[in-house]
Amino acid sequence: MTINPGYERPARTSRMTRDAAVCLGRMTFGYDTALGARISRDPIAEAGGLNLYGYVGNNPVNAFDPLGLKICVSPDDQDAYDEAKKHLEGTAFEKQIQELEQSQNLYYLNTTTSADTFVYPTNTIYWNPNLGLTTPDGLNIDPSILLGHEITHANLYDQNRSAYMKTSTTEVPQYQTLEERRVITLFENPTAAKFNEGIRTDHSGSYYETISPTSTKRK
Numbered sequence: 001m002t003i004n005p006g007y008e009r010p011a012r013t014s015r016m017t018r019d020a021a022v023c024l025g026r027m028t029f030g031y032d033t034a035l036g037a038r039i040s041r042d043p044i045a046e047a048g049g050l051n052l053y054g055y056v057g058n059n060p061v062n063a064f065d066p067l068g069l070k071i072c073v074s075p076d077d078q079d080a081y082d083e084a085k086k087h088l089e090g091t092a093f094e095k096q097i098q099e100l101e102q103s104q105n106l107y108y109l110n111t112t113t114s115a116d117t118f119v120y121p122t123n124t125i126y127w128n129p130n131l132g133l134t135t136p137d138g139l140n141i142d143p144s145i146l147l148g149h150e151i152t153h154a155n156l157y158d159q160n161r162s163a164y165m166k167t168s169t170t171e172v173p174q175y176q177t178l179e180e181r182r183v184i185t186l187f188e189n190p191t192a193a194k195f196n197e198g199i200r201t202d203h204s205g206s207y208y209e210t211i212s213p214t215s216t217k218r219k
C-alpha cells in the first residue's frame, strides 16, 4: 500500500460533512494491511503482550472531526482529549499538538487500547485516557503526558518522515531508540517536572488506572 499519501480534501459545501466523510473514508483505509514491520512500538506496549496486529484491526472508530482539525477524535473521546490538551497548555507538548492539528494529513485518536503507541501506516495515535504510567522509581505520570508523548512521535513523522524513520530505528542505551530518547528527554520529562510527576531515565514503566486523563491518582 501507499503509506500516508498526501491527501487533498474534496471540496464540499458543508465543512462538517466534508470532514466527517474524509475521516471515515480514511478510517477504512489501511485496515487490511500487514502492519508488523511498520509499527512504531513502545516497549511498554510489547511488555503488555499485546497483539498489535489484532488491536489495530479490530477497533473501527467512528472518527469525526467537527472542528476541521486534523486529529480525528470520536465524539465519545472528545472530552478526555480536550481535558488532556488543555492540561498540556504551556508545556513542551503544546506546540506539538497544535502543529499536528494543523497538519495537511489526518491523524486518528483511538482510545480502545491497553498500551499507548503511535502506528504510522494508519496515522493512528492509540491513547487510553484512563491509564497513567508508573516509572521504575515508583513515580507516576498522568495520562495527558502520555498523549503528548505519542503526538510528538506523530508530529515528527508528519513533518519529516525520513528523520522519524531514522530516529525510530536507531538504537540507543536505556531509551531503546533515539526517537524515544528525544521524546522523553526533550518533551516528556520537562512536562513531568513542571507537574511534579515522574521523570524517566529509560523507556520502561507500567500502566495503572487513574481517576481522570490529567490525574496521577490511582482509581
Ligand SMILES: [Zn+2]
Pocket: 042, 149, 150, 153, 180, 183
Ligand atoms: Zn514512545
